[in-house]
Amino acid sequence: MKPIRRQRLILIILMIAGIGTAVGFALKSFNDNLMYFFSTTDVDNGKAPKDALFRLGGMVVKGTVERPGDGLTVRFKLTDFSKEVTVEYTGILPDLFREGQGIVANGKLDARGVFVAEEVLAKHDENYMPPEVKASLKQELKNQ
Amino acid sequence: MKFIPDPIGRFCHRMASPPHFYALSGKLLPWLTGIFLILLACGLYGGLYLAPPDYQQGDSYRIIYIHVPSAWMSLFIYIVMAITGAIGLIWRIKLAEIVAISSASVGASFTFIALVTGSLWGKPMWGTWWVWDARLTSELILLFLYLGVIGLYNAIDDKRTASKAVAILALVGVVNIPIIHYSVEWWNTLHQGPTVTKMDKPSIHVSMLIPLLLMAIAFKFYYVIAMLQRARLELLQRERTAAWVKKLVSEPSNSSS
Numbered sequence: 001m002k003p004i005r006r007q008r009l010i011l012i013i014l015m016i017a018g019i020g021t022a023v024g025f026a027l028k029s030f031n032d033n034l035m036y037f038f039s040t041t042d043v044d045n046g047k048a049p050k051d052a053l054f055r056l057g058g059m060v061v062k063g064t065v066e067r068p069g070d071g072l073t074v075r076f077k078l079t080d081f082s083k084e085v086t087v088e089y090t091g092i093l094p095d096l097f098r099e100g101q102g103i104v105a106n107g108k109l110d111a112r113g114v115f116v117a118e119e120v121l122a123k124h125d126e127n128y129m130p131p132e133v134k135a136s137l138k139q140e141l142k143n144q
Numbered sequence: 145m146k147f148i149p150d151p152i153g154r155f156c157h158r159m160a161s162p163p164h165f166y167a168l169s170g171k172l173l174p175w176l177t178g179i180f181l182i183l184l185a186c187g188l189y190g191g192l193y194l195a196p197p198d199y200q201q202g203d204s205y206r207i208i209y210i211h212v213p214s215a216w217m218s219l220f221i222y223i224v225m226a227i228t229g230a231i232g233l234i235w236r237i238k239l240a241e242i243v244a245i246s247s248a249s250v251g252a253s254f255t256f257i258a259l260v261t262g263s264l265w266g267k268p269m270w271g272t273w274w275v276w277d278a279r280l281t282s283e284l285i286l287l288f289l290y291l292g293v294i295g296l297y298n299a300i301d302d303k304r305t306a307s308k309a310v311a312i313l314a315l316v317g318v319v320n321i322p323i324i325h326y327s328v329e330w331w332n333t334l335h336q337g338p339t340v341t342k343m344d345k346p347s348i349h350v351s352m353l354i355p356l357l358l359m360a361i362a363f364k365f366y367y368v369i370a371m372l373q374r375a376r377l378e379l380l381q382r383e384r385t386a387a388w389v390k391k392l393v394s395e396p397s398n399s400s401s
Binding site for chain 2: 005008009012015016019020023027031034035036037039057093094095096104119120121122123124125126127128129130131132133134
């Protein structure tokens with residue numbers, strides 16, 4: 001390799017390393033803002049903002065979805081498998097909403113500590129399988 | 145210091161010669177197109193007809209046969225563009241510069257397709273067209289990087305200078321690639337985590353995985369075809385005063401296109 005070319009190569013590597021470090025530090029310092037949602041443990045620890053909108057993510061706890069009244073209001077519990085938070089929502093739920101499903105809700109905490117959601121989004125997991133496979137997986141779990 | 149063994153070096157030198165590249169790519173294009181069409185037909189038939197519906201999403205998951213390969217291609221093409229850009233900067237090889245800029249618009253299209261198909265799927269599944277989570281935002285930045293590369297290239301008249309500027313922009317933007325890939329692991333995002341590219345076995349059933357991989361290879365072939373066609377045109381424009389182009393134009397019967 002000719003010296004001039006090696007020099008250019010080193011220059012390019014240094015440039016990428018420099019930018020990479022800078023961006024790395026920037027992302028690290030903005031880490032909290034880049035989190036799309038707070039977990040239920042964050043809410044329990046008081047890390048989530050009071051009197052302001054924020055997003056709360058977690059799994060819908062099985063058997064907690066109830067509809068008080070005859071309207072569109074739904075109440076359910078969210079968990080991250082360590083702490084639970086009760087969520088209330090009035091409106092139409094997305095197709096993937098169900099018990100045991102991961103969701104992200106946008107709203108704020110009220111005085112009772114209940115999270116009043118203005119918007120509920122379903123978080124899809126990364127698993128794809130035919131219905132028969134899912135059924136046999138369930139069967140296996142039951143047999144264990 | 146010997147970096148590259150001699151036979152490979154000689155091969156690269158021959159490939160980098162414009163007339164040779166033009167003739168060879170002209171011969172390759174029909175074959176590449178044939179393979180692409182076969183792969184595309186198999187992938188679409190497998191994905192849209194043979195593959196079973198998903199246990200949760202039913203048939204709407206089938207958008208992954210377009211969305212996921214497009215998203216992979218958007219990252220892959222950017223890496224190709226950055227590497228060929230760097231080769232152009234270091235060795236001043238004209239052909240590398242041409243491959244870099246010819247890749248940009250193909251990559252931009254794939255990024256756009258990935259964003260649009262994801263958005264169309266997101267409305268029924270997530271309940272929203274768009275969210276500003278780390279994955280979606282970094283992919284949008286990738287689209288802007290591609291558009292920036294195309295715009296910058298067209299803004300500078302001298303194409304050798306333009307290629308250098310574009311290569312530097314592409315190399316600066318390369319930090320975005322690992323961010324896109326790892327965004328779903330580093331931060332909480334609405335977008336799901338990786339399905340196929342994680343270390344243990346992929347969390348997708350094999351009957352759904354095979355058409356997905358076929359589509360991914362088909363898209364790779366499409367990229368090579370589209371990029372070569374753009375590169376050939378760009379090469380002719382840049383070399384329009386060279387003897388081999390004049391010869392090609394005056395004897396159209398011998399040209400391989």
